[in-house]
Each structure stands twice: as structure tokens, then as C-alpha cells.
Amino acid sequence: DELKRDLQDLLPDYMVPSAFVFLDTLPLTTNGKVDRKGLPEPQLDSGASGQSGTSSEVANAALTQQIAQLVADVLKVDAIDPNANLLDLGANSIDIARIANLMEQQFQYRVPIKDVYSLSSVGALAKNYDDQLVKETTQQSSSPSTGDGALAADFKMIFHPEDRKQFKHLRRGLRQENWDSVKLTAPELDDALKQTYLSRYSCRTFSSDPLPFDRFSHFLSHWRQLLVKGQTKSRYGSAGGLYPVQAYLYIKPDRISGLKAGTYYYHPLEHQLKIITPDAEIDRDLHASINKDTFDQSAFSIFLVGELAAIAPLYGELSRDFCLLEAGLMSQLLDLSASDHQIGLCQIGSCDFEQIRHLFALNDHHIYLYCLLGGATDQSSPLVDLDAVTIHDDWEEGTL
Ligand SMILES: Cc1cc2nc3c(=O)[nH]c(=O)nc-3n(C[C@H](O)[C@H](O)[C@H](O)COP(=O)(O)O)c2cc1C
Structure with a gap:
């Protein structure tokens, strides 16, 4: 604990090790670097290894x-x-x-x-x-019982916020092998490049002023489809050019000028909002606790739904995966564009869509994929000091 406290004074949060293993000598590779594979697995005391959960018999x-x-x-x-x-x-x-x-x-x-x-x-x-x-x-996180998704069941889930934070800091998504490496070049990290990073961000607080109609329309126009010699042309790709993913919107009362509250379908070729259920109301209980405040503040919700009838005849069992990928591309496109319209967006991993399914005139082959919450913001990116944005080039030194 003492070692950890000292390091906390010296290092940013994410660089403070979550576990310590004391060794007399470090294992080395033939070319004299630390052999990470030869290092013993650290024992984490609170389930952060992903292999053990924390009992909820006694609360944290x-x-x-x-x-x-x-x-x-x-x-x-x-x-x-x-x-x-x-x-x-x-x-x-x-x-x-x-x-x-x-x-x-x-x-x-x-x-x-x-x-x-x-x-x-x-x-x-x-x-x-x-x-x-x-x-x-x-x-x-209820995982599918078949396919690659079922492999997730090999891991015990970590529930407590502190343990989850610790797990995140382990950056398990990065390969840690001591491979010989080729250093790549990159443009200079100047203020413009830093801004590019900062202008895409997950926004969880929104202005309560009504969002002007034009700003909202132009924002949605990133999903507008054009025609090139009769073929659909869009700013994101779709398997076979089928575009099975549909966008449904919920607008709250008085939050977007000139748009009445209710649910809508966005028609990408006509660039029009089709009214489905006027005055529909969606309750915050649709969302997990962590997202309820974001929903309360938001002016609109976007629900991405896959129409299997528009893809399954050509792609069969791959259809759901392809729809999810397309939903990701659509979200990224809006996410990257939102700040240009002073709009903030937050991606929402899961919600109880069945509660509100009836508000969108869907059939049995419509599958819910993803949700985005949004609203007006007062600034185009979160207020982060540009000097605080740096290149993380020290992981090779074994600090993670
Ligand atoms: C698949 C996915 C699900 C997400 N779910 C949520 C969510 O339920 N609530 C939330 O506040 N943010 C959610 N996010 C946003 C992430 O927390 C966010 O992208 C991440 O922390 C990085 O921060 P940034 O987007 O501000 O750069 C989700 C992002 C993705 C890609």
C-alpha cells in the first residue's frame, strides 16, 4: 500500500500498477529485454484479473x-x-x-x-x-449461448465500480509481448490534431435550450443517401449495399424547435422524418441506472434497428453481425460530425427496448441494435487543456 501511495504521488492514475510482484531478477529474452511472457501473473486481490468475481454477500x-x-x-x-x-x-x-x-x-x-x-x-x-x-x-451482458459470443462466459464478470476501473487500467486489449517492433511515423501532434481527437467525445450533459431545427436536420443529413446512376450512395458502407439498418427517433417535447414530441422514422433517401407515434412518451426506466441521468438531459434518442427481411435472404446467419457492424459505422459517422453542429451524443450499449418496441410500428424481423442519446451542447468539445493531450509512448518501458 505504501509503494502504491508513493507511486500515486509520482504517476498519473492509469500508470499506477494495480498489483506488485517482487522478484530477485527479471527474466530476460535472448536480446536482453525483459521477457514479459516469463513474468509471473500478478495476483489481484479484488477480482480485477477477470477470472474471479467479488462476492456480493457482503457489500464492498x-x-x-x-x-x-x-x-x-x-x-x-x-x-x-x-x-x-x-x-x-x-x-x-x-x-x-x-x-x-x-x-x-x-x-x-x-x-x-x-x-x-x-x-x-x-x-x-x-x-x-x-x-x-x-x-x-x-x-x-447476457451473452449468446452459441458462437464466439458464448466464449465470454469463460470469464467471471466484475461488478464493483472500483474493480471495473482497475480492470480498465490493465488495458487487456493491448498485446504485451516483447516482439521486435517497427516504429511508425505520424503527423506532428499539433493543436489541430489534438482538437480532432477532442471533438469526438461521449457527451452526457446537454443544454436545455431548444435545438434549432436546421442544426438538427443538417446533423441527420450525414445519414442522407444520394443516388449515383440509380445506385444508393451513402457515407458509410453496408454489406452488399443493402442498407438494412433503420433509424428511429424519439423527440422530447419542446426540445427541438419545430418538431413535435413523439417517435419518427428517418427516411434516408427522402431525408424526411416520418411521424409514427405522436406524443409518445419514453420513461427513464428504459435505461440502466448509469444512463438515466443522460437520458433525462437528452433532447432526442436514436434507436438503430436492423430489418432482417432486407438482408437475411442474401447473407443468412451473418445478417445480425452485419447489421451490428453497420450500426457501428452509422454511429461513428454521426459521432464524428456531431460537434460541427454543436450537438452532443452518447452511445448507449444496452437498453430495455422491448418496453418501447410498440412505439415504432415494427415487425418480428426488426431486431434492436443500438441506441444514441443526444442534445444541444454549448461548446464543440469538452473543455480539456490541450497540453494535457500527449502521446502515450512509455508502455514499452513496462510501466503498464
Ligand atoms: C458499444 C459501446 C457501448 C457504450 N455504452 C455506453 C453507455 O451505456 N453509457 C455511456 O455513458 N457511454 C457508453 N459508451 C461510450 C463509452 O463509454 C465511451 O466511448 C468511452 O468511455 C470513451 O470515451 P469517449 O467516447 O468520450 O472518447 C459506449 C460506447 C460503445 C462503443
């Missing part, structure tokens, strides 16, 4: 501590025994309501009203939050 200690602090603040006491009954500690119904509100603000999780009184201690509140987190994450 840090989480319990955070909730205890929150409750202590409400009850105006210095410290709280996690097992003590809140009512015995003098909490009244107003205190309980405040605790529920503060938990919602801090953890984006609302303790169900019916449970507020049965969850009578800090420990019980932490456990309830913990179980909910496990349930949501498991639902979001």
Missing part, C-alpha cells in the same frame, strides 16, 4: 463506507455503525427520504420506496445497491 467495504458517511451527514453524527438500525439512531421519515435522495444523486440508484423501511441499516442499503448493480450488469 468502500461502498459501505461511502453510504455510512452519507447517512452520518444526514443524521449529523460523526460516524455510523453499518449494522445499527437507522430508526434506533434517531432517523425520522424526512431523514430517510433525504438519504434516498442523496443515494440517488451519488450513485444514480434510487432505493425502491417499498424497501426504504425494510433496509434499516447502512449495511442493508449497501447490499441492496450492490445486488441491484450485479443484476443490471448481468442483464446488460
